[in-house]
Structure formats: C-alpha cells, structure tokens
Amino acid sequence: MAKAKPKAKTAKTKVTKKKSMKLFYSPIHGFIHKVLVVAHEAGLWNEIEFVPIYPMRDGYSVAAINPLHKVPTLALKDGTVLYGSQTIVEYLDARGKTTRKLYPKAGPARWDALRRLALADTVFEVTVNMALEKGEVPMRPSVFSWYWPKVERALDQMEKDAAKFKGFDIGQAATLHALSYLDRQCGKGLKPPVPENYNWRKGRPKLTAWWNKALKRPSVTSHFNKDFVGPDTPEFAAAQVAEVLAAQGKKAASRAPQKVDYHYLG
C-alpha cells in the first residue's frame, strides 16, 4: 500500500463570508446616498460588498459591466448587473428582509412615491451637472467626448439585449424613445467625436430588425413622425394649468413665463 501523502500545509487565512452583492458607488459620505439608505432599511447591508468608484478619476471604471459607466452599479452573485439607481433601489426593496417596503403597492400611494422619487432624482442629477460645470472635479475634455463612448457602449448593449427581447415592455418603450431621439439629434448634427451622419443601425442587425418591427406598433404609429394636431399655444397651456390649480382649490400665479429657447432641445 502506498504511503499516504503528508497533508499540504495550509496557511491560516481568515475566511470572510462572500457577500451576495457588490455595490460600486462613490464613497463620498458628505451626502446621503439613496441606495445606501434603502440597503440598510431592507436589512441587506451585511450582504453588500461596497466598492468605491470615482467615475471621473483615472483608473476607476465600471464601463465593462455598465455601458453607461455610472455609479451606482449593483452586481449580483450570478453576474447580473443592475444599473440606474431607481432599478437598484427597487430591487433591494423587493429582495429586502423586512416586511415593511419602501415601494407601496400599485395605487395612489405608489404613484405619489414614484413622483417624489423622480422629483428628487432630477434635482440630484441637475446638481451633479452644475457641479461638473463648475469644474471642481477633474473635467472631462468635453461633454461630447465624455458622453459619446457611453452612448456607443449602450447601443452595443441594446444590440445584445435585442436578441432576447420578448413581447413588449417598458424597457423596449424606453429604447424606442432613446433611439428615435438619437436619430433626430444625429440628423441635426452633434459635435466630434460623434461621427457626422451617425447611424446606430450599422453593425447592429438585431436592434435594427427589432426597431423596424416595433415601429409598426400602433402605440408608435399613433404619433411617430406625425405633426401634433390640436391647440398648441402658451395660453392654452396656461389655461390647462390653471384648471388643474383650480381643481386643487388654488389660483394660478400671474408670473411672466420664463424665457427659454426650448425648441433648441427638441
């Protein structure tokens, strides 16, 4: 009988339990992070590996797992990656260990909570953009060179996603929205490095095939590339607003309308 091999000496290493999620986020605790609050409220704090990312600094990138290269980004044990803080917080709330949920069930309380979420998140996003404009953080060379790679990576992700699209869902509705707006702005011309006459269809056959089919949906043909029909004046809009205010028992303020060249954004 062969002699039993002596057991290999193993180094005594402290085995730390693998966390079930990784949260890539900017660890600036000078402000309150919605995702951290929700993770805590949901009783999931100890299941999260917190991974600092400074998206504007060299050497930090989540582009490989999130085409938008944005934080927060949440990676699950099985490799699923969720991005968009709204997606992440809804996921954490649903997976949470506590019975008290931060997302009310479908109904008025939910719509109001989602409205307030959109309100607050937009305040956050515009504040981020104002801070960037101030230039305190190392600035990207230009909005175009900073954002364009995100768009191209996102389009490649859409091509992969399109291969698995089933039925029609909110993600597809949003994809139609994004692609049609991209077409519109590329048609008008953006700035380098966005190529002239850029066409996202090139090299993306699945997304193109899906797009061509989705364009036939009545929900799209109802308005796409058709002129708006109906009253379209500031007065009409103001009257409508006043009606809403009246229904709330309030009077419309007689403030002069803000002068903004809105058509530039169209």
Ligand SMILES: N[C@@H](CCC(=O)N[C@@H](CS)C(=O)NCC(=O)O)C(=O)O
């Ligand atoms: N809509 C996104 C916005 C997130 C966001 O703007 N994150 C900023 C935090 S500084 C970021 O990652 N910016 C890096 C970049 O845009 O490249 C969300 O809610 O998750």
